[in-house]
Amino acid sequence: MKDIGILGVPMDLGQGRRGVDMGPSAMRYGRLQEVLQGLGHRVHDYGDIKVPVVESLRAQQALGGLGYLEAIRAVCLDTIEALNQMPAGVFPIVLGGDHSIAMGSVTGASRGERIGVIWVDAHADFNTPQTSPSGNIHGMPLAHLCGLGDPRLVDLGRPGAKVRPEDVVLIGIRSLDPGEVRLLRERGVTVFTMKEVDVQGIPAIAQQVAAKFAGFSRVHVSLDADVLDPEIAPGVGTPVPGGLTYREAHLLMELLADASLVTSLDLVEVNPILDIANRTARMMVELASSLLGKKIY
Numbered sequence: 001m002k003d004i005g006i007l008g009v010p011m012d013l014g015q016g017r018r019g020v021d022m023g024p025s026a027m028r029y030g031r032l033q034e035v036l037q038g039l040g041h042r043v044h045d046y047g048d049i050k051v052p053v054v055e056s057l058r059a060q061q062a063l064g065g066l067g068y069l070e071a072i073r074a075v076c077l078d079t080i081e082a083l084n085q086m087p088a089g090v091f092p093i094v095l096g097g098d099h100s101i102a103m104g105s106v107t108g109a110s111r112g113e114r115i116g117v118i119w120v121d122a123h124a125d126f127n128t129p130q131t132s133p134s135g136n137i138h139g140m141p142l143a144h145l146c147g148l149g150d151p152r153l154v155d156l157g158r159p160g161a162k163v164r165p166e167d168v169v170l171i172g173i174r175s176l177d178p179g180e181v182r183l184l185r186e187r188g189v190t191v192f193t194m195k196e197v198d199v200q201g202i203p204a205i206a207q208q209v210a211a212k213f214a215g216f217s218r219v220h221v222s223l224d225a226d227v228l229d230p231e232i233a234p235g236v237g238t239p240v241p242g243g244l245t246y247r248e249a250h251l252l253m254e255l256l257a258d259a260s261l262v263t264s265l266d267l268v269e270v271n272p273i274l275d276i277a278n279r280t281a282r283m284m285v286e287l288a289s290s291l292l293g294k295k296i297y
Contacts, residue, residue, distance in 0.1 A: 131179025
């Protein structure tokens with residue numbers, strides 16, 4: 001049994017498609033709290049971080065095209081504060097919103113300690129303002145967490161990197177920009193693309209992840225809905241064909257649960273406007289339940 005704290009961050013400022021701000025509501029509507037309580041956990045919903053409506057803002061285009069940087073920074077700071085105010089020992093689940101929220105969620109979940117990060121995503125989100133083709137900040141959070149990019153985002157919460165690049169594992173990757181490839185290789189990030197998933201299989205990858213993070217007191221899973229194949233999870237803004245199947249995704253979560261590694265979780269990039277009958281949000285709820293102990297037998 002865990003004490004679980006749910007926090008919504010309805011951010012849609014880090015990317016260009018509207019609707020992802022409704023992701024937290026869609027996952028709550030998918031009965032996230034009830035499902036986790038059904039597993040025996042104590043669950044408290046802390047509500048949502050306030051996020052300004054995009055129409056109320058004038059895009060502040062900084063060098064490199066960083067739209068809405070100051071608003072995103074403020075929301076991430078509020079996220080860090082909200083997570084730090086949760087009682088010690090609570091397992092936080094942060095509901096996005098676009099993936100830029102991870103700059104707040106990972107920093108807050110770390111509570112100043114060393115943290116391992118398992119980034120389950122079709123994309124690496126390892127661009128900087130200099131490498132990003134779009135300037136959208138939801139493609140940059142992991143790089144900033146690792147100390148690369150704009151100082152205003154790198155220094156969120158406290159100065160400097162929040163995560164060591166060698167303490168990051170990417171799983172399910174199948175779309176990288178050239179600049180990301182170079183930075184990931186230079187920094188020594190562990191990357192399991194869909195090719196590795198196909199060749200090695202989820203059990204072998206999960207075993208390597210468990211060995212890598214053995215002894216860590218904090219391990220964070222940041223789960224982007226677009227890691228799933230669009231055929232089973234259509235409600236995402238940046239779909240990429242050839243993603244994780246239903247069983248591959250559940251098996252990964254089940255094996256991580258067996259390893260008793262994970263201490264915090266993001267569920268991000270669910271866009272109900274693009275979804276079919278809330279299918280993607282319900283999938284994310286199901287995956288969270290597998291990570292938090294649901295078993296077939």
